Amino acid sequence: xxxxxxxxxxxxxxxxxxTAVRRLNLSIRxxxxxxxxxPNGAGKTTTILMLLGLTEPTSGSAFIGGMNCTxxxxxxxxxxxxxxxxxxxxxxxxxxxxLYFTGRLNGLAEPVIRERAQALLERVGMExxxxxxxxxxxxxxxxxxxxxxxxxxxxxxxxxxxPTLGIDPEGMRELLSLMQELSRKDGRxxxxxxxxxxxxxxxxxxxxxxVDGSLIACGEIGELGRQIQSQSHYLLELSxxxxxxxxxAAISHIPGVEAVTQEGETLAVQSCADIRxxxxxxxxxxxxxxxxxxxxxxxxxxxYRLYFxxxxxxxxxxxRDHANTGKTGQPLAGLRGKIxxxxxxxxxx
Amino acid sequence: xxxxAAKFGQNSENRAGLKAxxxxxxxxxxxxxxxFIILLLIYITSFASLYGAMSGLSEAAQSDGSFLFLKLYTTxxxxxxSFASFIALLGPFxxxxxxxxxxxxxxxxxxxNRLVAQPIYRDSIIIGKFLAGSTIIAITVFTMGIAIGAxxxxxxxxxxxxxxxxxxxxxxxxxxxxxxxWLGVSILFSVICRHSATSAxxxxxxxxxxxxxxxxxxSIVAGAVYPMSNDWEALLNSYGNxxxxxxxxxxxxxxxxxxAVSTILSPSxxxxxxxxxxxxxxxxxxYLSLGQSLLLVWPHLTGLAALMLAAFAxxxxxxxxxxxxxx
Numbered sequence: 001x002x003x004x005x006x007x008x009x010x011x012x013x014x015x016x017x018x019t020a021v022r023r024l025n026l027s028i029r030x031x032x033x034x035x036x037x038x039p040n041g042a043g044k045t046t047t048i049l050m051l052l053g054l055t056e057p058t059s060g061s062a063f064i065g066g067m068n069c070t071x072x073x074x075x076x077x078x079x080x081x082x083x084x085x086x087x088x089x090x091x092x093x094x095x096x097x098x099l100y101f102t103g104r105l106n107g108l109a110e111p112v113i114r115e116r117a118q119a120l121l122e123r124v125g126m127e128x129x130x131x132x133x134x135x136x137x138x139x140x141x142x143x144x145x146x147x148x149x150x151x152x153x154x155x156x157x158x159x160x161x162x163p164t165l166g167i168d169p170e171g172m173r174e175l176l177s178l179m180q181e182l183s184r185k186d187g188r189x190x191x192x193x194x195x196x197x198x199x200x201x202x203x204x205x206x207x208x209x210x211v212d213g214s215l216i217a218c219g220e221i222g223e224l225g226r227q228i229q230s231q232s233h234y235l236l237e238l239s240x241x242x243x244x245x246x247x248x249a250a251i252s253h254i255p256g257v258e259a260v261t262q263e264g265e266t267l268a269v270q271s272c273a274d275i276r277x278x279x280x281x282x283x284x285x286x287x288x289x290x291x292x293x294x295x296x297x298x299x300x301x302x303x304y305r306l307y308f309x310x311x312x313x314x315x316x317x318x319x320r321d322h323a324n325t326g327k328t329g330q331p332l333a334g335l336r337g338k339i340x341x342x343x344x345x346x347x348x349x
Numbered sequence: 350x351x352x353x354a355a356k357f358g359q360n361s362e363n364r365a366g367l368k369a370x371x372x373x374x375x376x377x378x379x380x381x382x383x384x385f386i387i388l389l390l391i392y393i394t395s396f397a398s399l400y401g402a403m404s405g406l407s408e409a410a411q412s413d414g415s416f417l418f419l420k421l422y423t424t425x426x427x428x429x430x431s432f433a434s435f436i437a438l439l440g441p442f443x444x445x446x447x448x449x450x451x452x453x454x455x456x457x458x459x460x461x462n463r464l465v466a467q468p469i470y471r472d473s474i475i476i477g478k479f480l481a482g483s484t485i486i487a488i489t490v491f492t493m494g495i496a497i498g499a500x501x502x503x504x505x506x507x508x509x510x511x512x513x514x515x516x517x518x519x520x521x522x523x524x525x526x527x528x529x530x531w532l533g534v535s536i537l538f539s540v541i542c543r544h545s546a547t548s549a550x551x552x553x554x555x556x557x558x559x560x561x562x563x564x565x566x567x568s569i570v571a572g573a574v575y576p577m578s579n580d581w582e583a584l585l586n587s588y589g590n591x592x593x594x595x596x597x598x599x600x601x602x603x604x605x606x607x608x609a610v611s612t613i614l615s616p617s618x619x620x621x622x623x624x625x626x627x628x629x630x631x632x633x634x635x636y637l638s639l640g641q642s643l644l645l646v647w648p649h650l651t652g653l654a655a656l657m658l659a660a661f662a663x664x665x666x667x668x669x670x671x672x673x674x675x676x
Contacts, residue, residue: 054465054673074468082466088459092377104369105467149463 005030005157005189006051010060013046020046022213023060028191028206030156033183035200036193038210044193045085047210048159051191052082064157078106081150085162087142091135095126095145098134099152106153113152120148124178140171147178157189158182164199172199179203236269236276237294240283243267250286254278266292366469370477378447378485387443387489394435395493396500401429403504415636416616418509419516421501423614432497433614436490436524437607441556443489444531447482449552450545451475451536452668457545465673475536475668479661482532487525494521512639519643520613526653527606531556533660540667559601567597591623602656609649613642621645 006028013021021043028034036044049055051062053073062069064076089098096117103113121127124144129137137145143163150158163179164172180203182188194200201207201221208218217224240247243265252260256273269275276295283290378384405426410417425431430438452475455461464474494517501507509517535552542548571594575586598604612618616636637645 049673052466074470077466078468080466082463084459084462084466086459087463089463090373090377090460091458092380101369101373102463102467104372105366105464105469107365107468146463153468 003030004028006034006062006064006191008047008051008060008062011047011050011057011062012059013043013050013055014058019213021050021057024215026208026215026218028189030189031183031187032205033179033190033192033203035204035207036191036210037195037197037200037207038193039195042210043213044210045161048082048161048191048193051159052077052080078153079155080157080159081153081155083146083150083158083160083163085165087146087149089134089137089142089145089149092133094131095121095134095137095148096130098145099149102149102152108152116152116154117148120151121145123151124148125174139166140168143167143171143175147175151182155188157191159191159193161193162195163192164194164196176203234271234274234295236267236271236279237292238267238269238279238290239265239292240267240288240290242288247283247286247288250282251279254282366467367473367477370469370473371481374478374481375484378481383446384485387446390439391443391489391493394439395432395497397429398425398432398435399497399500399504401426402431403501406505413617416513418498418501418507418513419614419616421497421505421507422517422520423611433520433610434607437527437603437610438560440490440524440528441531441560441603443486444482444528444533445535445549445552445556447485448478448532448535448539449549450539451478451482452539452664453542453545453548454539456543462673471669472665475540475665479529479532479536479664482536483525483529486528486532490521490524490528494524515639516613516616516642520610523606523609523613523650523653526650526657527602530602530653530657530660533657533664537660537664537667540664540671560603563601563604564598567594570594570597588623588625595622599652602653605649605652605656609646609653612646612649616642618642618645621649 004027006026008024008026011021011024011026012019024047036047038044046055050057051064051069053069053071053076056070065079067075069076089095090101093101099117099120100113103117108116118127118130121130124147126141126144126148129141134142134145150160160179163175167175176199179190179192183190183203190203192200192204204221206218206220207224208215209224210216238251248260248262248267251257251267251269254271254275255278256271256275257269258272259270261268261270269279274295276293280290280293399421402421402424403426405424406417406420408426409420409424422432425434452461455464461474465471498509498517502509531552534555535548538548538551539545542551571590574593575582575590577583577586577590599608608621612621616638619632619637
C-alpha cells in the first residue's frame with residue numbers, strides 16, 4: 001500500500017528469556033490516528049523504541065516513510081516526533097529556552113526556531129508560562145510543553161507514549177482535542193500508546209490490542225465490537241423481582257436459552273441468540289419487575305476488561321478458562337476463554 | 350565521490366547537534382550553583398596557598414635563589430600546602446562535581462529520552478558533555494594559575510622569566526588533563542550507576558583510594574615481594590623494592606600527576622627514578638633545561654592522557670551500548 005507510513009515486519013525483541021515483542025506486523029496509514037492499547041509491560045514502549053531506532057530489534061524490521069528505523073534512525077528521527085511517558089525538561093531553563101534547545105538540536109535556523117517556539121507555545125496554551133523555569137511546571141503543563149517540543153521539528157509522524165497518564169480531566173479533554181487537531185487539521189500521523197482506553201478510543205481511527213508482546217486484535221473499534229457480537233454465545237446479566245423457581249423455569253423455556261445460573265441476586269443467562277425481546281415479554285407476562293439487564297461480552301468494555309484486567313494473570317489461568325467452557329457453573333469464565341481464543345486467532349491471521 | 354559528499358554532509362549535521370549540546374552544557378555549568386561552589390573552593394584554597402608560599406618564600410630563597418617565581422606554586426609555608434599539592438588533592442573534586450550526574454541525572458529527569466529522540470547521533474550527547482566539562486576545567490585551571498601568578502607578581506615584585514612562564518603553562522596543561530581524567534571517570538560512573546548519589550559516592554571512593562590508600566598498598570606489596578626485614582635482605586632487595594613501589598604508585602593518577610608537576614616546576618629535579626651513587630659520580634650539580642625536564646615527564650603526560658581517554662572511552666562504550674528506556 002503506497003500510503004502506508006509505518007510498517008513493521010515480523011518485529012521481535014527478546015530481553016534475556018523474556019520476549020517483549022513477538023513477530024509484530026503492523027501497518028499504519030498516513031494521516032491515521034492509531035492507538036496501541038495494552039496493559040503495562042505488554043511491549044508497547046519497546047515497540048516504540050524500536051520504531052525510533054533507540055533499541056535494536058532481535059529480528060524483523062521496522063520502516064517509517066520507507067526508511068529502515070534501525071539503519072537510518074537519524075533520518076527517521078528527523079520526521080518522527082516522540083513524546084515519552086514522564087516527559088522531562090531541564091528544570092533550570094524556561095519553557096521557551098527548552099524549545100529553543102530542541103530546535104537547535106534539529107538544526108533549524110535561529111529565526112525559524114524563535115518564531116515556531118512562540119507559535120507552538122500559543123497553540124498549546126502555554127504562552128503565559130513561557131518564561132517560567134520548567135522546574136515550576138505542573139505535570140499537565142509539562143505534558144503540553146512536551147507536545148510543543150515534539151512539534152518543534154514539524155514531524156509527519158508523532159508517537160506518544162502514555163500521553164494521558166496523570167492528567168486531570170480538563171487537561172485530558174484539551175489533550176484529546178489537540179490530538180484530533182494534529183491529525184485532522186495538520187494531517188499528521190499519530191501513534192498513541194496507552195492503557196487508558198476510554199480516552200484514547202475517542203480519538204483513534206484504529207486500535208491494536210497488545211498483550212504479552214503479541215498484537216491480538218487490530219482494527220476499527222466498531223469492527224472489533226462486531227467481531228465479538230458475532231460470537232455464537234450471548235450472556236445476559238439479569239436481576240428481577242420477585243425471583244422464584246417459576247420465573248427461572250419460564251426463562252429457561254425461552255427458545256435459544258442454553259443455561260440459567262443463579263449467582264446470589266443476579267441471574268446469568270447464556271443463549272445462542274439475542275433473547276432480550278422475548279425475555280422482557282416473558283417477564284412482563286409473569287408480572288416481574290426487571291431491576292437490571294445487561295448484555296455482557298458484546299461491548300468493548302468487555303473486551304477491554306478481559307484483556308486488561310486479566311493480562312496480569314498467567315497463561316495457565318487462560319487454559320483453565322478453556323477447560324471450563326461449557327460448564328454451566330461458570331459461564332462467564334468460559335466465555336472469556338472463547339473470546340480470548342477467537343481474538344488470538346484473528347490477531348495471528 | 351557522491352557517497353563521500355553524503356557522508357560529509359551527515360557529519361556536518363552531526364556537528365550541529367554536537368554544537369548545540371556543547372553550548373547548552375557550557376551554559377548549564379556556568380550558571381549552576383555547583384560551579385559557583387567549585388570556584389569558591391578553588392579560590393579559597395589557591396589564595397591560602399599563595400599566602401603560605403609568600404610567607405615561606407624568603408626562607409626558600411635563602412637555600413636556592415633561582416627560579417623563585419616557580420616557588421610561588423610549590424612552596425608551602427605556615428603549614429599550608431603549596432598550590433601544586435592543593436590542586437593535586439582537590440582538583441579531582443572539580444572533575445567529579447562536573448560529571449557525576451552527567452548521564453543518570455538526565456535519565457532520572459526524563460530528558461535523556463527526549464534528547465535521543467532528536468536527529469543527532471547518540472555519541473554527540475556524551476562527547477558534548479565531556480567537551481563542555483573539559484572546557485570548564487580549562488577555564489578554571491588557567492584563570493586560577495594565572496591569577497596566582499599575577500597576585501604573586503604584585504605581592505612579591507618578582508618578574509617571571511620566559512622559561513618560568515612556559516613551565517607554568519605546561520603545569521597548567523598537565524592539571525587540565527589530570528582533572529579531565531576525573532571528569533571522564535565520573536561520567537563513566539554516571540553511565541554505570543542508576544542514581545547520581547551512587548555514582549558520586551563511587552567516584553569519591555576511588556578518589557580517596559588513589560590519593561591515600563594506593564601508597565599504603567604499594568609499600569605493602571613491595572615489602573612482600575622484596576622483603577627488607579634484615580640488613581642482608583635490604584642489601585639485596587632495596588633497589589627492587591623501591592622500584593616496584595614506585596611503579597605501583599604510578600598506577601595512581603594522583604602520584605603520576607604529583608611527580609610530573611614537581612619535576613616541571615622544580616628544574617633542580619634531575620631524575621624521577623632511582624639513581625645509584627655510581628650514576629651520580631661526576632655529575633655537575635645544576636638545573637635541567639625545560640626540554641630535558643619535559644623529556645623526563647613525557648611518559649607521565651602520555652600516561653595521564655591515556656588514562657583520561659580510557660576513562661572516557663569506557664563511558665562512551667557503556668553509554669552507546671546501554672538501553673535507553675528509563676525503567
